[in-house]
Amino acid sequence: MSGAMRSAAGGLVWFAPCIALILSSLPHLSCSSPHATVADRPPAHIAYHAEKLFVPAGWSAVPDGERSSFPELILTKNDGGAAMMLRELKPAASAESPLSKEDVCVLGNISMQNKLGADSNDLRILRLPSVTGDEKEFCVYIYSENSLLRRVVVFRAKSKIYEVELRQNSDSLALSSVVDAQMAFVKSLMRAE
Numbered sequence: 001m002s003g004a005m006r007s008a009a010g011g012l013v014w015f016a017p018c019i020a021l022i023l024s025s026l027p028h029l030s031c032s033s034p035h036a037t038v039a040d041r042p043p044a045h046i047a048y049h050a051e052k053l054f055v056p057a058g059w060s061a062v063p064d065g066e067r068s069s070f071p072e073l074i075l076t077k078n079d080g081g082a083a084m085m086l087r088e089l090k091p092a093a094s095a096e097s098p099l100s101k102e103d104v105c106v107l108g109n110i111s112m113q114n115k116l117g118a119d120s121n122d123l124r125i126l127r128l129p130s131v132t133g134d135e136k137e138f139c140v141y142i143y144s145e146n147s148l149l150r151r152v153v154v155f156r157a158k159s160k161i162y163e164v165e166l167r168q169n170s171d172s173l174a175l176s177s178v179v180d181a182q183m184a185f186v187k188s189l190m191r192a193e
Helices: 002-029 093-100 104-116 179-191
Strands: 059-061 073-077 082-089 123-132 138-145 148-157 160-168
Touching: 082 104, 082 179, 093 104, 104 123, 104 138, 104 148, 148 179, 160 179
Parallel strands: none
Antiparallel strands: 059 073, 073 082, 082 160, 123 138, 138 148, 148 160
């Protein structure tokens, strides 16, 4: 029995450097957290301007003066039942090149992990990130926050990584009734490349 204990202890000594290496590389694979303050993360300047954007019927772009610099662009449903937020996901400089070659759902998983944040018990993942679209160009996941649904589409456009988050503002609105508007908006952003 003491021989088995010695070999188990020897195995742990061998695995420790491997585990340390893996854990030390994790920060390089994350994007900036949406929970970071504006002082910690300078606002991204999106090349899309509200005047030149496709805005789905029944939606309006919130003017720059009526919103903070984060998120970069907000669309609201005219009846106030939902909102869409466009954000650029900015990976750390050391992770930019490796992530440019990754599948879009790797990016979706990173986006989802950033949303979960360690301090929030009000968020629940309802649909894990999965690829969608004819050419598998989008990654979609759904979560709930305080019992309201959030649908996030992660995609690439203009050699950058973006997400459009569709937010249910009232539980009386069926999220499925505005998904088509979200996808039309996302596709218009991709065509604007």
